[in-house]
Amino acid sequence: MSDFSFQLRKVSKRFVKGKETITIFDNLDLDIPAQDYVAIMGPSGSGKTTLLNVLGGIDQVTSGEVLFNGQRVDTLNEGQLSRWRAANVGFIFQFYNLMPVLTAAQNVELPLLLTKLGSKDRRRHVATALDLVGLGDRSKHYPREMSGGQQQRVAIARAIVSDPKVLLCDEPTGDLDRTTADEVLEILALLNREHSKTVIVVTHDPEAANHAKRTLHLNKGIFVERTKLA
Amino acid sequence: MATFGRQSIAIAGMNIRSIPQRLWMSLSTVVAIALVVAVLLSFLAMANGFRKAQASAGAADIAILMRDGASSEINSVASRDQAALVGEMTGVARAGGKPLISAELFVIVDGTSRSNGLRGNLPLRGITPTGIALRHGIRITEGRVFQPGTNELVVGRAVVREFVGFEVGKTLRLGQSTWTVVGVFEDGGTVRESELWADAGVVQSAFDRQNFFQTIRVRLTSPAALPALKAAVAADPRVQLLAQSEADYFAEQAKASGGLIQALGWPLAIIMAIGALAGALNTMYSSVATRGTEIATLRAIGFGGFPTFVGTLAEALFLSVVGGLVGVVAASLIFQGFSAKTLSANFTQVIFTFQVTPGLCVTALILATVVGLIGGFFPAIRAARLPIVGMLGDQ
Amino acid sequence: MNHALLVTKNIGRRKLRTVLLLIAIFIAFLLFGALESFLQGFNAGQNSAAADRLVTVNKINFTVPLPISYVDRIRDLPGITHATSQSFFGGFYQDPKNFLLMFATDPQAYLQVYPKIVLPPEQRTAWLNDRRGIAVGRIVANKNHWKIGDHIPISSSIFSRADGSHSWDFNLDAIINLPEDSQRESVVLMHHKYFDETVTFARDTTSMIVFTTASPKLNDSIEKQVDAMFANSPYETSTDTAAAFNKAFVAQVGNIALIVTLVVSTAFAAILLIVGNTMVMAIRERTREIGVLKTLGFSGPVISAQILAESMLLALFGAALGLGTAWLALAATRRYLEALIPGVHMTGAILAAGLGWAIVLGLVTGAVPAWSGLRLRIVSALGRR
Ligand SMILES: Nc1ncnc2c1ncn2[C@@H]1O[C@H](COP(=O)(O)OP(=O)(O)O)[C@@H](O)[C@H]1O
Numbered sequence A: 001m002s003d004f005s006f007q008l009r010k011v012s013k014r015f016v017k018g019k020e021t022i023t024i025f026d027n028l029d030l031d032i033p034a035q036d037y038v039a040i041m042g043p044s045g046s047g048k049t050t051l052l053n054v055l056g057g058i059d060q061v062t063s064g065e066v067l068f069n070g071q072r073v074d075t076l077n078e079g080q081l082s083r084w085r086a087a088n089v090g091f092i093f094q095f096y097n098l099m100p101v102l103t104a105a106q107n108v109e110l111p112l113l114l115t116k117l118g119s120k121d122r123r124r125h126v127a128t129a130l131d132l133v134g135l136g137d138r139s140k141h142y143p144r145e146m147s148g149g150q151q152q153r154v155a156i157a158r159a160i161v162s163d164p165k166v167l168l169c170d171e172p173t174g175d176l177d178r179t180t181a182d183e184v185l186e187i188l189a190l191l192n193r194e195h196s197k198t199v200i201v202v203t204h205d206p207e208a209a210n211h212a213k214r215t216l217h218l219n220k221g222i223f224v225e226r227t228k229l230a
Numbered sequence B: 001m002a003t004f005g006r007q008s009i010a011i012a013g014m015n016i017r018s019i020p021q022r023l024w025m026s027l028s029t030v031v032a033i034a035l036v037v038a039v040l041l042s043f044l045a046m047a048n049g050f051r052k053a054q055a056s057a058g059a060a061d062i063a064i065l066m067r068d069g070a071s072s073e074i075n076s077v078a079s080r081d082q083a084a085l086v087g088e089m090t091g092v093a094r095a096g097g098k099p100l101i102s103a104e105l106f107v108i109v110d111g112t113s114r115s116n117g118l119r120g121n122l123p124l125r126g127i128t129p130t131g132i133a134l135r136h137g138i139r140i141t142e143g144r145v146f147q148p149g150t151n152e153l154v155v156g157r158a159v160v161r162e163f164v165g166f167e168v169g170k171t172l173r174l175g176q177s178t179w180t181v182v183g184v185f186e187d188g189g190t191v192r193e194s195e196l197w198a199d200a201g202v203v204q205s206a207f208d209r210q211n212f213f214q215t216i217r218v219r220l221t222s223p224a225a226l227p228a229l230k231a232a233v234a235a236d237p238r239v240q241l242l243a244q245s246e247a248d249y250f251a252e253q254a255k256a257s258g259g260l261i262q263a264l265g266w267p268l269a270i271i272m273a274i275g276a277l278a279g280a281l282n283t284m285y286s287s288v289a290t291r292g293t294e295i296a297t298l299r300a301i302g303f304g305g306f307p308t309f310v311g312t313l314a315e316a317l318f319l320s321v322v323g324g325l326v327g328v329v330a331a332s333l334i335f336q337g338f339s340a341k342t343l344s345a346n347f348t349q350v351i352f353t354f355q356v357t358p359g360l361c362v363t364a365l366i367l368a369t370v371v372g373l374i375g376g377f378f379p380a381i382r383a384a385r386l387p388i389v390g391m392l393g394d395q
Numbered sequence C: 001m002n003h004a005l006l007v008t009k010n011i012g013r014r015k016l017r018t019v020l021l022l023i024a025i026f027i028a029f030l031l032f033g034a035l036e037s038f039l040q041g042f043n044a045g046q047n048s049a050a051a052d053r054l055v056t057v058n059k060i061n062f063t064v065p066l067p068i069s070y071v072d073r074i075r076d077l078p079g080i081t082h083a084t085s086q087s088f089f090g091g092f093y094q095d096p097k098n099f100l101l102m103f104a105t106d107p108q109a110y111l112q113v114y115p116k117i118v119l120p121p122e123q124r125t126a127w128l129n130d131r132r133g134i135a136v137g138r139i140v141a142n143k144n145h146w147k148i149g150d151h152i153p154i155s156s157s158i159f160s161r162a163d164g165s166h167s168w169d170f171n172l173d174a175i176i177n178l179p180e181d182s183q184r185e186s187v188v189l190m191h192h193k194y195f196d197e198t199v200t201f202a203r204d205t206t207s208m209i210v211f212t213t214a215s216p217k218l219n220d221s222i223e224k225q226v227d228a229m230f231a232n233s234p235y236e237t238s239t240d241t242a243a244a245f246n247k248a249f250v251a252q253v254g255n256i257a258l259i260v261t262l263v264v265s266t267a268f269a270a271i272l273l274i275v276g277n278t279m280v281m282a283i284r285e286r287t288r289e290i291g292v293l294k295t296l297g298f299s300g301p302v303i304s305a306q307i308l309a310e311s312m313l314l315a316l317f318g319a320a321l322g323l324g325t326a327w328l329a330l331a332a333t334r335r336y337l338e339a340l341i342p343g344v345h346m347t348g349a350i351l352a353a354g355l356g357w358a359i360v361l362g363l364v365t366g367a368v369p370a371w372s373g374l375r376l377r378i379v380s381a382l383g384r385r
């Protein structure tokens, strides 16, 4: 067991496009302690999403090590990564990415299909998760019948339903108005505070950064840390 | 009104030029329609080939006399005495004082099919030089005609093509007699090319049918003389025969199985066309869906709903006509002249070739066009009714 | 919810498209079911013929008669159990177009050669003892609305009577029920004795001799023995198994099997293209969703399995509809069909083959999208908007 959720050791990420090689980050080191709430900011194209993808195991590093709970994850194969993600990571996207053919409850239930839980247990977990995001009464609704804020809350419920340690959020408020954005940020803060989730938020939104314990600025592949004045 | 036309052409042009973006979907529709058209055309060509082989065999100035009640030659019986009586009747043409009459024997012998190695029924006709002369288009392509009084055969071109061992010089045993093929004849692809011919008297004795024939053929002084001959035959109680023109006889024979092939082809083609229609609708609906924004943009800058409808319909028609043409060309290349055989009402093999004609091609293309029209109509309505605002607002 | 629901939800996502695909698949399997059933009817004669039954005909052709005395000579050969004559009568009822598969035969011997025919004892006795009696197959009796005890006038297109007429009067004494052998259910059998007494020619002849052997193993040598016995006589023979004889006869109608194969494979080729392309397109439209599922931890194989299940479900459902409809249509028109082509019906083998093709169709049309689902990289699937 490690006190760290994620650790990056000398991580480099490069894209090769034709003859050109784009280096997103080079020898990057990063420690994210368990139960941290960190906001990552930076100009568009600075590599925030790429970093999140690397942490979530959906993108590969060019070199360096990625550790989770002290264990290497960059060496896992695709099947192992799938299982690891299902157990440990919840993703929240800017555009919610709900399945349009499934109801709110069914969307939330999706990750549980990968567990051994029986249908009764699954339903209980789904209800808990939806209650937590304040949508207990919307379980039968389809995504198209809900507002953006509600859809994002369903997405959060989906991310937490299998009780992962970490939530990776890519611009979670990017498509929302101020009020609904604040509601979503409240929920993330609550999850960090009361449910001990490690929350990593990539954002443009200063308000989102305010909710975090600390903010990292990514620029040209280097972090500049500014701890929140509390 | 004129601007409708211009708008429609503009949109149709854009749609058709954008087909490569939906290449595989469009291609699957084209191929599906091509396959349906090819199936229909092959059945039509088969029915047509069969009908032509029969129908073109009959002449209007030849009368054929058969036993009352017999529907085909094999079921008929006629005697030498009856033949003699018929020869003296009115309406029968004469040459050098002799009536142009041919009493013919029709027996069935086995041949071995080249395609499947199985035994098939071949008609062996006992005939005379006069009888051969009664047939208009006969041409000896190889060898010569049999010598009367000998065990010699001339065989139809189609028999040589479809059955083993009928080349000139080959011999075959029928019962206790051995026969030699001395010639091959051609008759413009008619059913006669499926026959074996030998001297009538020799066939009679070989098959123990002395003095018996199946049918009597006569040349009429003119086609108009048929009623007179019919009346004369009916008036003579010693002649229990029925006269009809050879043309009518073969037309009736053609109906027997030619109709069946055709009756089978159309329902098959229509059922398959419904399947292709489902594919075409699918393709056109997705075409409309992928061009949603483009259509809305055009509408927003002032293009009308009707030109949008016409433009989409034109795309469907384009695909179906291309499919139809591909099907017609493919079927023509594969099936034109394709040789096949079936059982005739005479219980013998009729060998015929598939005949693709321009008329049949047009018929098949019409089917393709109908599929295109229906397959384009409903998606075109959807295209014309697409909401402008929603489509532009999204994404 | 479960994986299956996910699959069905995806199928139901574009209802119109799914319905259109189902129609295309339905049509192909309707054709398959119906045409294969027809083909099976055509081939019924060669399929149902007992392995130990042989047929002897004149070597020239089966329309050329053989002396009736040959029956006894064949029966007396060692290894041959029963033998009967069977002469074409060329019978028709009322209209020459309504022709009958009618034979003159020796009833006692016929029933020995076809032991599967079991007549009710009173019908059997009546027919054996009634010189003008006929035994009639169930299909013919149904078609012409005949029943036991009817007096039926039948004409011959081949033979005539001494008085010049072509019509014979018969008593319907027995009806043959033998569902496994549709040919036997389609025949009309008269006494050869009555035939011999009344016809003006062809007396003491028969068109074919049907006989059974003690064992199918003897068939080859017996065929040769029979033909050798009559070699160089005025009536040489050709002997074959009943199955081979029927096969050669049916082949003369045309290459029905080739036609059926061409039509069915054309229909299958068309749906393969239509369904295959639509599946590729449908999965491409869902690229982003598949990326999300993978992010959630759904592995590549699970995604592929879902896609294959989707194409398989479509294919099987469409095929079930098509085969079911073909079955119903054949059953509904059975009375009419079996009079045309006895033995037309959808066998278990046809059904199984149809379902087999449906599985192939499902696999093939799902293969490409399943492969791309398997290989799909999450980062590119989620892409940027
Ligand atoms: N697959 C790729 N191939 C090439 N370049 C890429 C690819 N993915 C991302 N990039 C580049 O990497 C950089 C970082 O992208 P991203 O992580 O999405 O930035 P951010 O999320 O900070 O806007 C961008 O310049 C982008 O163009």
Ligand SMILES: [Mg+2]
Binding pocket: A048, A049, A050
């Ligand atoms: Mg980004």
